[in-house]
Amino acid sequence: MLRRIVLIATVSAAALVGGVPVAGASPLPLPLPLPLLSEPADHLTVIVAETGNTRTDGRYELECEPTGGTHPAAEGACERLEQLAQDGQDPFAPVPEDMMCTQQMGGPATARVTGTWQGRQVDATFRRSNGCEISRWQTLEPVLPNTRS
Template sequence: MALLPFAACLMSLSCLAPAQPPASTLQLTTHDTANRIGSVVLTCEPAGGTHPKHDKACAVLQSAGGDFSRIQSRHQMCTLIYAPVDVTAVGTWRGKPVSYRMTYANRCEADRDSDDVFAF
């Protein structure tokens, strides 16, 4: 009879903890024409990792639903100097795989158009 409360708990699911969304972990990299390479880890829910602006980066990605192509760029002017910067993001967002790659005309555009997600 000791199993009766346990069985009732399992049948009603009232004893289970609320489901938490899977953590999001991304490896972000930048590479420019001067051969400078930057790399950080961004974790969200909770925000952390080695990204210097992890709180803001997670908020930006949250508002874009984890889709880098939906990030709203800041209103900021950048020079027209062409110094390409390649950026990548690989990992998971809420349990779903992420693989993103983009080339921006310069560092200013990379920071502006990603709303500082790639500002490290």
């Protein structure tokens, strides 16, 4: 929201300056600051439940570029998300329906991640109900807490 306000103010100021000629001066275009035109920073809400550890259960806000929010491992979580993006991986994609997964239970832990990552909307649910889901959870650590004892 703040970026939008700054962008509107900058464009408005540029229009005003360009529209009012100064005596003896030629109007020069004002460059728009490029960071305002870049993609918004990553912002995710992470809700974790039933991990068996009351210190990791809860709702966290995670902001990257710059790192911030209430996430207990924000710096490591942002680094992991950046690494996954550089590797071309989508950690929020669901397990394909035709995937063969080991039938093992990794515990009752669940998580939901919503928000914006790499300029796109995210709404993903995680659980530890089989080998594929356990692997998917572990791929996203430390965005999601480590539930292994």
